[in-house]
Amino acid sequence: MQKKLPLLITTGEPAGIGMDVVLLLAQEGKLQDFARPIWVTAEAEAMQARADKLVAAGVLTTCPPWQTITAQVNADDFVEQIAQQTDASNNDNKYTFVLLDIPCGAPVVAGHIDINNALMVAQQLEIAHQMASNNTVAAIVTGPLQKSALIDAGIKLLDGTMFSGHTEFFMQQSGCDKVVMMLANQAMKVALVTTHLALKDVPAAITADNVRQTVQIVIDDMREKFGLTQPRILVCGLNPHAGEGGHLGTEEIDIINPVLQEFINAGVDISEAMPADTLFTPRHLANCDAVIAMYHDQGLPVLKSHGFGDTVNLTLGLPYIRTSVDHGTALDLAGRGGASATSLYQALTMANEMVGKSLINRPLYKSVP
Known part of the structure; x- marks a missing residue:
C-alpha cells in the first residue's frame, strides 16, 4: 500500500x-x-x-x-x-x-x-x-x-x-500574482475579493480584473482542491440591494455583473450580484458551494456567527x-x-x-x- x-x-x-x-x-x-x-x-x-x-x-x-x-x-x-x-x-x-x-x-x-x-x-x-x-x-x-x-x-x-x-x-x-482568502466552516465557505482594506478604499478595489481573477481562482480551487466538478457559487453585490438598479450605486451594473456574465457564458454555475442580506439566507445557502463577498465585513461576520470555533482560513490559488x-x-x-x-x-x-x-x-x- x-x-x-x-x-x-x-x-x-x-x-x-x-x-x-x-x-x-x-x-x-x-x-x-x-x-x-x-x-x-x-x-x-x-x-x-x-x-x-x-x-x-x-x-x-x-x-x-x-x-x-x-x-x-x-x-x-x-x-x-x-x-x-x-x-x-x-x-x-x-x-x-x-x-x-x-x-x-x-x-x-x-x-x-x-x-x-x-x-x-x-x-x-x-x-x-x-x-x-x-x-x-x-x-x-x-x-x-x-x-x-x-x-x-x-x-x-x-x-x-x-x-x-x-x-x-x-x-x-x-x-x-494573486491568491484569494477563503474562510470556511460546516455552514458555508466565503471567499473575499478584497481583504484588509479600509471601507472607504473598497469601491476603488472592485475592478473588473480583481473580480475576474477572484472568481477564476475560486472556481479552479473548488474544482481541483474540493473535488467539485461543477461548483455552485453565489456572489454578493457591493452596494445595499445590489445597487437597487443603479439607484444605490452602479458598481454592479458597470463592473461586477459584466464579469459574472462572462463566466455564465462559459458554463459556470454562478449568480449575478445578489444583495448580501438575501444571499445569506438558508434558502440560498442550501444550494451553494461557495460565496464570494466583495469585502471583509460583508461576508465574514455572517460566517463566523455560524461557527466561530470551527472556522478555518484557506489560501486559494x-x-x-x-x-x-x-x-x-x-x-x-x-x-x-x-x-x-x-x-x-x-x-x-x-x-x-x-x-x-x-x-x-x-x-x-x-x-x-
Whole structure:
C-alpha cells in the first residue's frame, strides 16, 4: 500500500500557543484521526519545555511522545534524515507526531515575544513551502505568528517589502500574482475579493480584473482542491440591494455583473450580484458551494456567527493546499492553559479532506481570458 503523504503543521511564533495546541491534540490522540503522518516544525528544546510547563499546570496529564528529527535547516536534509528513520516514515503508534527541529535564536519564554526568534519563524514557512512544492507533504497547516515581531526583526518578503503575513509569503514564494482568502466552516465557505482594506478604499478595489481573477481562482480551487466538478457559487453585490438598479450605486451594473456574465457564458454555475442580506439566507445557502463577498465585513461576520470555533482560513490559488487556524498567538494563554485546539483540529480536518478530494487537471470549462 502506498504511504500517505504527511500533513505539515508550522507552529509559528514560539512564544504563542502554536505548540500548546499541537500538544493538546497529541495528548487527546486526535492527531491519529487523519490516518497519515503528522509533521510539526518547532524547536525541540522549546517544545519539551512547553510540554513540561503544561504538565506542571495540569493542562496535560503527561508529555505525549514524539520523534525529533535534527538536520540542517532545509527541506531536503529533513527529508533525508526522515527517510533514514523508519519510525518517522511509517508514523507507527509509538509517536504522536514527528518534530522537525528548527533552532530558535534565543531562549523561548512563553508569552514573551523575542524578535531574535523571528528568523526561526520564517524558516518554518520556507521549509513548509519547499516541502509542499515538491510533494513531500500533502498540505500545510499553519499555526499563528506575530507579524509585528517579523517586521521588527527586518524579515522581508521576496519582493523586498516588509513581512505582511502567511498569505503574502506563500503567494510570493509560489510565484502567484494573486491568491484569494477563503474562510470556511460546516455552514458555508466565503471567499473575499478584497481583504484588509479600509471601507472607504473598497469601491476603488472592485475592478473588473480583481473580480475576474477572484472568481477564476475560486472556481479552479473548488474544482481541483474540493473535488467539485461543477461548483455552485453565489456572489454578493457591493452596494445595499445590489445597487437597487443603479439607484444605490452602479458598481454592479458597470463592473461586477459584466464579469459574472462572462463566466455564465462559459458554463459556470454562478449568480449575478445578489444583495448580501438575501444571499445569506438558508434558502440560498442550501444550494451553494461557495460565496464570494466583495469585502471583509460583508461576508465574514455572517460566517463566523455560524461557527466561530470551527472556522478555518484557506489560501486559494496556491499550487498546494494551505489551511490555517483562525486565531492569533494568544500570548496570555501560552503555557498556562485555556487555549483551545479546536481550530487547529478543524484546519487539519479540512486539509485532509481536501487532499482526499483533490482533482488535478480535470477539465470542466474554459477559463475566462
